[in-house]
Amino acid sequence: DAGVIQSPRHEVTEMGQEVTLRCKPISGHDYLFWYRQTMMRGLELLIYFNNNVPIDDSGMPEDRFSAKMPNASFSTLKIQPSEPRDSAVYFCASTGGHSRQPQHFGDGTRLSIL
Amino acid sequence: DAKTTQPNSMESNEEEPVHLPCNHSTISGTDYIHWYRQLPSQGPEYVIHGLTSNVNNRMASLAIAEDRKSSTLILHRATLRDAAVYYCMDSYGGSQGNLIFGKGTKLSVKP
Numbered sequence: 001d002a003g004v005i006q007s008p009r010h011e012v013t014e015m016g017q018e019v020t021l022r023c024k025p026i027s028g029h030d031y032l033f034w035y036r037q038t039m040m041r042g043l044e045l046l047i048y049f050n051n052n053v054p055i056d057d058s059g060m061p062e063d064r065f066s067a068k069m070p071n072a073s074f075s076t077l078k079i080q081p082s083e084p085r086d087s088a089v090y091f092c093a094s095t096g097g098h099s100r101q102p103q104h105f106g107d108g109t110r111l112s113i114l
Numbered sequence: 115d116a117k118t119t120q121p122n123s124m125e126s127n128e129e130e131p132v133h134l135p136c137n138h139s140t141i142s143g144t145d146y147i148h149w150y151r152q153l154p155s156q157g158p159e160y161v162i163h164g165l166t167s168n169v170n171n172r173m174a175s176l177a178i179a180e181d182r183k184s185s186t187l188i189l190h191r192a193t194l195r196d197a198a199v200y201y202c203m204d205s206y207g208g209s210q211g212n213l214i215f216g217k218g219t220k221l222s223v224k225p
Contacts, residue, residue, distance in 0.1 A: 102160030105159065107156060
């Protein structure tokens with residue numbers, strides 16, 4: 001079975017540019033999570049969706065960040081405009097629901113904003 | 115902030131057992147205990163979870179204290195591929211979205 005698929009794996013862009021990260025969850029999973037990992041702050045939950053509906057976006061750092069889930073098989077995390085402090089590894093994860101179910105993580109997108 | 119405490123790092127020799135401790139000082143009755151690990155340059159990977167009883171799976175064993183204020187992840191025979199950062203967490207109120215990753219324990223395995 002395919003796991004969580006993220007694209008691109010690496011992204012380098014200049015500050016001020018729009019960045020779009022993509023995620024395809026595992027088929028049948030109804031929860032999707034976006035995390036960000038930096039050396040300073042570790043792994044932080046940004047937002048999560050249940051059945052394509054955003055449930056908690058309290059971790060989204062500021063209005064420059066937005067996330068959508070137009071259908072059960074696709075989600076995007078967008079940063080506009082991007083800043084150097086947004087440089088991090090962004091992970092997407094999905095799960096089948098109940099808190100006993102493990103979250104399955106993608107390999108992440110390493111984002112560098114110059 | 116993470117609600118669990120773990121040692122920053124631990125070392126083990128290859129093929130020896132490893133006991134990774136975790137304190138869950140604020141855990142409540144319905145919270146599950148989860149362990150994940152993160153290998154270098156990869157996303158976190160589920161290891162094991164439990165509620166009250168000790169749990170075993172193909173990767174590891176989880177020992178949960180009677181008062182549930184502490185847990186121990188047991189790798190029965192460490193291999194070089196087990197070198198990773200190990201995270202323990204509680205899931206609050208049984209709902210998703212409340213896995214708060216702390217700094218974890220960085221496990222080094224020596225050949």
